[in-house]
Amino acid sequence: MNLQIGEFSPEELADMYGTPLLVVDVSKVKERIEEFKLHLKEIPHLLCYSVKANPIPGLLKEISDTVLLEASSPGELLVSLKASKPDRIVLDGFKDSDLITAAMKLNVFLLNSDSIQELSEIGKMKMDLDFQVETIFGIRVSLGLKGESDIVSTSTLEDKFGVVPEQIRDALRISNEFGLELKCIHTHIGSQIERPGTYREVVERMFSLPHSEEFDLFDLGGGFGIRYSKTVPSLEAFLGELSDAYLEISDRVGFCPKIILEPGRSIVGESGYFISREKTRKKKGRVEWSIVDLSTNHLLERLYLFRTYPSWNEGNEVKIGGPLCFSGDELGVGRVSNGLLVLKNCGAYTISKSSQYNLYPRPKVILVDGYKSWEIKEGESYLKVLNDFGAD
Numbered sequence: 001m002n003l004q005i006g007e008f009s010p011e012e013l014a015d016m017y018g019t020p021l022l023v024v025d026v027s028k029v030k031e032r033i034e035e036f037k038l039h040l041k042e043i044p045h046l047l048c049y050s051v052k053a054n055p056i057p058g059l060l061k062e063i064s065d066t067v068l069l070e071a072s073s074p075g076e077l078l079v080s081l082k083a084s085k086p087d088r089i090v091l092d093g094f095k096d097s098d099l100i101t102a103a104m105k106l107n108v109f110l111l112n113s114d115s116i117q118e119l120s121e122i123g124k125m126k127m128d129l130d131f132q133v134e135t136i137f138g139i140r141v142s143l144g145l146k147g148e149s150d151i152v153s154t155s156t157l158e159d160k161f162g163v164v165p166e167q168i169r170d171a172l173r174i175s176n177e178f179g180l181e182l183k184c185i186h187t188h189i190g191s192q193i194e195r196p197g198t199y200r201e202v203v204e205r206m207f208s209l210p211h212s213e214e215f216d217l218f219d220l221g222g223g224f225g226i227r228y229s230k231t232v233p234s235l236e237a238f239l240g241e242l243s244d245a246y247l248e249i250s251d252r253v254g255f256c257p258k259i260i261l262e263p264g265r266s267i268v269g270e271s272g273y274f275i276s277r278e279k280t281r282k283k284k285g286r287v288e289w290s291i292v293d294l295s296t297n298h299l300l301e302r303l304y305l306f307r308t309y310p311s312w313n314e315g316n317e318v319k320i321g322g323p324l325c326f327s328g329d330e331l332g333v334g335r336v337s338n339g340l341l342v343l344k345n346c347g348a349y350t351i352s353k354s355s356q357y358n359l360y361p362r363p364k365v366i367l368v369d370g371y372k373s374w375e376i377k378e379g380e381s382y383l384k385v386l387n388d389f390g391a392d
C-alpha cells in the first residue's frame with residue numbers, strides 16, 4: 001500500500017521541498033488532541049502540549065487555540081509567547097531569578113516550582129513586586145515511580161527533579177509565609193511510558209501524597225508512549241486507565257482536583273515523517289548498505305535509547321546509514337525504495353534535539369494539511385551553519 005501524508009505521496013514532497021525533510025501532518029496532530037479530550041471527558045482536566053517535543057512556532061500556532069502550552073526553559077517560554085498568550089502557558093523546569101520575574105510579570109497561567117529553594121525565591125520576589133500576580137503556583141514532587149528507561153525516568157526519589165513527598169509540608173509552610181497560594185502538585189514520570197497501569201499508579205500516589213486534599217490541581221506531566229512498535233497500547237488504553245483510577249479514588253476520598261496533562265510525544269510523534277534520499281548504495285563484504293542524507297544527529301533517541309523508527313518503504317531490507325563520521329550513525333535495517341527512505345513516528349524529539357555535527361545543516365520542516373503543504377522552518381544554508389560555529 002502506498003503511503004499518503006495528507007493528500008501527498010512522499011515522492012511528491014521530496015521533489016517539492018528537497019531532502020532530508022521533516023513533514024508533520026497537522027490534521028493528524030489536531031485529531032490526536034481531540035482524541036485526548038474525548039478520552040478524558042469523564043474527568044475535570046486541562047490539556048497542555050509540551051513544546052519541547054517539537055517547538056517549531058508554525059506548529060504551535062496551529063494548535064495553541066485548543067491546548068495550553070508547557071514550557072521548561074527561557075527559550076521555550078519565548079517560543080510559546082509567539083504562539084499563545086501568557087495565561088495559556090505552564091512553566092516547568094529549573095528557573096533562575098530572571099525567568100521567575102519574567103513569568104510573574106507576564107502572569108503565566110501556572111508556575112510549577114522544582115524545589116523548596118526555588119519556591120522561597122519565588123515567594124521573596126513576589127513580595128517585592130508592586131503589581132498583582134495572577135499566576136497559580138505548584139510544586140513538583142517525585143512519586144518514587146520509575147519510567148521505562150533510566151535516562152527518561154523523572155519521578156524517582158534519586159533523580160534531579162522536584163522534591164520528595166515529605167517536603168510537601170515545607171512547601172506549604174513556605175508558601176503561607178510568603179502569601180503564595182500553592183494550588184498544584186506536579187509530577188512527570190518520564191517519557192515513552194508503555195504500560196497504561198503506570199498511570200493508575202500515578203493517580204493513586206498523587207491522591208496519597210501528604211496534604212493532597214489541599215491542592216486544586218494535579219498536574220501529571222506527560223509521558224504517554226506512542227507506537228514505535230505495535231506492542232505499545234493505544235492512547236485510549238492509557239487515558240482509560242487514568243480516568244478510571246481518578247473516578248474511583250476521587251469518589252472514595254471525596255475531592256476532585258482538576259487534572260492537568262502535559263503530553264508532548266503523544267501529541268506530535270505519530271504525525272511526523274522523515275523523508276530522505278539515498279546518496280550511495282554499496283556492498284561491504286556481504287552486507288548491502290544504503291547511505292542516505294538523514295543522520296542520527298536528527299534522531300538522537302536512536303542513539304541513546306536505541307529506538308528504531310518504523311519505515312514505510314517496500315523492497316529488500318538493507319542496512320541504512322547516515323553520512324556522519326562515527327560508526328553509530330546507523331538508522332537501522334530497513335527498506336529504501338525508489339531512492340527514498342521514509343521513517344514514521346518522527347514528530348517528537350527529533351528536530352528539537354537536532355545538532356549540526358560534521359557541519360551538516362539541520363533539515364527543513366513542513367506542515368501538511370490535506371491538499372495543502374507549507375514550509376514552517378527553512379532548511380539551513382552552509383553559510384548559517386558556519387556562522388553558528390563562529391565564522392565571520
Ligand SMILES: Cc1ncc(COP(=O)(O)O)c(C=O)c1O
Pocket residue numbers: 050052053070072092093154188190191192221222223224262263264265266348
Ligand atoms: C515536565 C514535563 N512535562 C511534560 C513532558 C513531555 O513528555 P512526553 O513528551 O513524554 O509526553 C516532559 C518531557 O520531558 C517534561 O519534562
